[in-house]
Amino acid sequence: MIYNSIYNLNGYWSPTTSSIDWCEENYTMTKYIAEFWNTLSNGIYIAFALIGIWFVKKYHYEKRYFWAYFGLLCIGIGSWLFHMTLKYQMELADELPMIYTCCISIYCIFETSNIKTYRPYILINLWIIALLFTVIYTEIISWPWFQHGAIIFLIGVIIYRSLYYIHDLSNTNALKKNLSIQKHLNILRVLLVVCAFTYALAFLLWNIDNTQCNYLISLRNKYPSLKFLFQFHAWWHILTGIGTYYYFIFSQYLRNIICDYEYTQMEWLFHLVPYVSRSYKHTL
Numbered sequence: 384m385i386y387n388s389i390y391n392l393n394g395y396w397s398p399t400t401s402s403i404d405w406c407e408e409n410y411t412m413t414k415y416i417a418e419f420w421n422t423l424s425n426g427i428y429i430a431f432a433l434i435g436i437w438f439v440k441k442y443h444y445e446k447r448y449f450w451a452y453f454g455l456l457c458i459g460i461g462s463w464l465f466h467m468t469l470k471y472q473m474e475l476a477d478e479l480p481m482i483y484t485c486c487i488s489i490y491c492i493f494e495t496s497n498i499k500t501y502r503p504y505i506l507i508n509l510w511i512i513a514l515l516f517t518v519i520y521t522e523i524i525s526w527p528w529f530q531h532g533a534i535i536f537l538i539g540v541i542i543y544r545s546l547y548y549i550h551d552l553s554n555t556n557a558l559k560k561n562l563s564i565q566k567h568l569n570i571l572r573v574l575l576v577v578c579a580f581t582y583a584l585a586f587l588l589w590n591i592d593n594t595q596c597n598y599l600i601s602l603r604n605k606y607p608s609l610k611f612l613f614q615f616h617a618w619w620h621i622l623t624g625i626g627t628y629y630y631f632i633f634s635q636y637l638r639n640i641i642c643d644y645e646y647t648q649m650e651w652l653f654h655l656v657p658y659v660s661r662s663y664k665h666t667l
Contacts, residue, residue: 396468402527404469405616406596408603420610421466424617427624428459431656435631438658444635447491451631454484455624462620478530479517484627485537486513491634492544495641538582541630545575548637567640570649574633574657578626585622588615628656635659 394410396417405421412419435452438444461476486509493505516533552568592599592615603610611617632649636659639647650660 396470399469400471401465401469401474402471402525403474405466406592406599407466407614407616408600409469416467417469418466418616420614420617421620422463424614424620425459425463425466427621428455428462428627431624431628432456432459434652434656434658435628438660442659442661445638447487447494448631448635451484451487451491451634454480454487455627455631458484459624475521478527479520481534482516482530482537483513485534485541488541488630488634489537489544491638492541492548495548495634495638497642542579545630545633545637549575564640567636567647571633571636571640574629574636578629578633581622581626581629585619585626588622589619592616592619632657632659 391404391408392410394414394417396415397410399409399417405418407418407421409417416422432452432455435455436449439448439452457480458477461473461478461480464470465473465477467473490505490509520530549568549571552564552571599613599615602613606613636647636649639659639661646661648660649657651657
């Protein structure tokens with residue numbers, strides 16, 4: 384699928400072997416980066432992943448959260464390499480970690496209490512899903528829309544389970560009169576709303592980038608000093624990076640208030656980036 388049909392140059396990594404060539408014009412900024420803005424915008428994934436890993440280590444959170452942020456880091460690095468080279472191998476380095484990170488997120492949202500309700504069955508099922516998808520996508524159905532559909536399905540599972548927990552906590556009689564838990568629920572709702580809004584806007588821009596590429600390129604040529612504003616796939620990276628980070632914070636916060644909510648609080652790094660802190664060091 385070649386969305387950009389107007390203006391492509393050859394560069395260091397030519398020829399293109401990926402199954403997708405996105406809307407951004409190739410090699411216009413430097414011969415070493417095929418899609419310049421689509422590449423640099425992946426820095427948001429890498430930055431949020433490193434911040435998340437730092438606080439996981441600082442507050443001794445479970446390894447599940449380390450692997451969630453590590454998955455985000457792999458997405459960032461893989462997507463960086465994909466958009467920089469437009470090589471098929473690098474495309475897989477971008478697309479496969481998305482599936483794996485979604486599986487980790489599903490485990491986190493299903494296993495929020497200390498009661499091992501779904502373990503080890505959910506771990507086995509998620510491993511099977513990840514392995515089956517890898518084999519099918521790399522050997523049988525190497526079609527990008529197959530990966531897109533799988534991502535949408537997995538995100539749907541994540542959304543359903545997250546809303547279930549919010550509804551369940553909101554309607555638990557023992558907690559309705561607890562002002563502390565109500566405050567925590569309000570924070571969880573805000574985190575989920577931010578996540579939903581950023582993902583919805585990202586998905587809208589992603590689709591516009593795919594369907595209105597020629598028009599976007601004409602806008603970039605007309606307003607060259609503002610061309611980044613019309614790089615909608617780059618904005619997809621930025622918005623989904625924010626949304627994913629906020630969802631991981633949501634998942635951590637939910638896990639904490641279910642297990643020991645009185646010790647949990649939301650704090651801000653540089654008044655911009657939220658993180659979950661605890662007043663004592665303890666591994667759940």
